[in-house]
Amino acid sequence: MVIMDTSKLANKMHKELNWQQRRFEMIKKYISDNLSSDLKASVVSHKFDMSTSTLHHQFQKYLLSSYQQYVEQMRMEKAMEMTRSGKRIRIILAATGYKNRTTFYDAFKRTFKETPGAFRYAYESNCPE
Secondary structure, three states: OOOOOHHHHHHHHHHHHHHHHHHHHHHHHHHHHOOOOOOOHHHHHHHOOOOHHHHHHHHHHHHOOOHHHHHHHHHHHHHHHHHHOOOOHHHHHHHHOOOOHHHHHHHHHHHHOOOHHHHHHHHHHHOOO
16 A cells, blocks of 8 residues: 655645646636637536536635626626716617617616616716716
8 A cells, every 4th residue: 555645645646736726726717718609517517627516615615606697797787887988778789788678678687786777877867978
């Protein structure tokens, strides 16, 4: 029986943790760069050569959030920026990957507690000219 030196074992574990964290950061960047694309967990996990359950586990581990919550949060942040800049809803839908207006409105209202139109109006009313 071969017993691995504890410093070698610790170094190996550290390298593995760094690799997992780097891969996780690459996944987050991919999501951020591809908000208009199909970001189903199965699609993204396949792209990064991992199982869907591993992808879900990593989001719980590193962000204490589900994968789907993270994707929706990123899409809503982009939608908020675009709404503030006066972009039309159909442009926002395309840029954030929503296939229909109802799903988008529901997500927007769930996130910001108001419709995109009310949000835009409140933002424009509070901006100094």
